[in-house]
Amino acid sequence: MNRIGIAFDIDGVLIKGKFVLPEGVRAIQRVKAAKVPFVLLTNGGGTTEVNKARELSEKLHTEIKSSQYSNLLVIRKMILSHTPMAHLAKKYSQTETESVLIIGKDSCKKAALEYGFKYPILSGEILAVCPEVWPFKHSVNNYEPTNIDRKVGAILSFHDSEDWGRDIQIVCDLLRTGGDLRHVVEPKHHTHRRRHYIGQQLPIYFSNGDFVWSNNLPLTRFAQGSFLHALEGVYSRLSGGSKLKYTMYGKPHKPTYDFAKHAIDTYAAELYGADALQDSGRLYFGIGDNPESDIEGANRAGWTSVLVKTGVYEGGKHEANLLVDNVEEAMLIPTENRK
Ligand code: G3P
Ligand code: MG
Known part of the structure; x- marks a missing residue:
């Protein structure tokens, strides 16, 4: 089983909300027993890879590792939407004077710190400095106020915004001021209100689309x-029709598939020796429920795409190489029929 590698989507394939799909449990047990190198490749996130692996291990009743270290290789096994964004930590938030805004739940900050961002901040930490930034929600704010002298160098959306209104306001504030929080929260800077007319001042990254x-x-x-x-709609209106520029990670985008392919190859090398790392004949399978992310991504990467019917897909036309009822059925298709 050295010649194949599999990327399993999670939501809609292995689990469905609070429920575990029994076919998913059996499929993972099968690939582990057959020593097929595989990764879990999800557009979900908002937590650390270790925590997600622990959660899935419990749900699937089988050990899922987030990564493992072998012969000085790091084998990534749990790839969250923001996992391939870790390399941005070399570019941003490395000095005392620069932070990054992380969009997503609080646990995203822990993931950002693990990736090496020195000063990741959350929207709540800006509101702790100045609640008038989003004055419509009067819940208790337990966040530490952020240091507004530290400039935000980039906006990184790691996960779903917990409060769209608050986050759209804060993102637009930062885009218009080049990340200068003093110009967002200090009334004396009112002369900068027209700054948005000179265009987007800050890069923004999304972990999935x-x-x-x-x-x-x-x-x-x-x-x-x-x-x-x-x-995009709000920013366009605010900026007199400018289009928001952003960088997208996650499925179906190339950086995520390059990352997943490398992870699978590294896993193969651990199972079958160093030669397996460079196996040009390996067939890669992307199994997922979402035609727009899982199937589009696998197709673009030149992998075999396998669409399951247990999630987002509701029937009708699709571009997948194979359509199966569930992920366990995908395990039963003979390799030679797979593309
Ligand atoms: O983008 C939402 C996320 O929950 C999808 O997860 O595992 O289906 O890629 P997954
Ligand atoms: Mg899915």
Whole structure:
């Protein structure tokens, strides 16, 4: 089983909201027993890789590692949407004078710190300095006030915004001021109100562009892509028609598939020796429920795409190489029929 590698999507393939799909449990047990190098490749996130691996291990009743160290190789096994963004820590937030704004729940900050960002900050830490930034929600703010003398060098959306209104306001404030929080919160800087006319002043990165995702409810839920859609609309109106410039990670984008391929190859090398690292004949399979992310991404990467019917996909036309009822069925398709 050295000649194949598999990337399993999580939501809609292995689990569905609070529920575990039994076919998913059996599929993971099969690939582990057959020593197939695989990764879990999700557009979900908002936590550390270690925590996600622990959560899934419990749900799937089988040990899932986030990564493992072998012969000085780091084998990534749990790839969250923001995992490939870790390399940005070399570029931003390395000095005392620069922070990065992280969008997503509080645990995203822990992930950012683990990636090496020295000063990641959350929206709540800006509101702790100045609640008038988003004066419509009067919940208790338990955050430490951020240091406004530290400039925000980039905005990194790691996960779904917990408060779209608050985060769209703060992101636009930072885009318009080049990340200078003093010009956001100090009234004396009112002369800078017209700054947005000189264009976007700050880079912004998103960890995935999924518009919806699937849990146990009948209708799909909004994902990060729908937040981006709302932000683009507001920013365009605010800036007199400018288009928001951003960089996208996650499925279906190339950096994420390059990262996943390297992770699979490294896993193969651990199982089958160093030669397996460079195996040009390896077939890669991307199994997922979302035609726009999992199938599009696998197709663009030149992998075999396998669409399952247990998640977002609701029937009709699709671009997948294979369509199966569930992930366990994908395990039963003979390798020679796979593309
Ligand atoms: O983008 C929403 C996220 O929950 C999708 O996760 O595992 O289906 O890529 P997954
Ligand atoms: Mg999915």
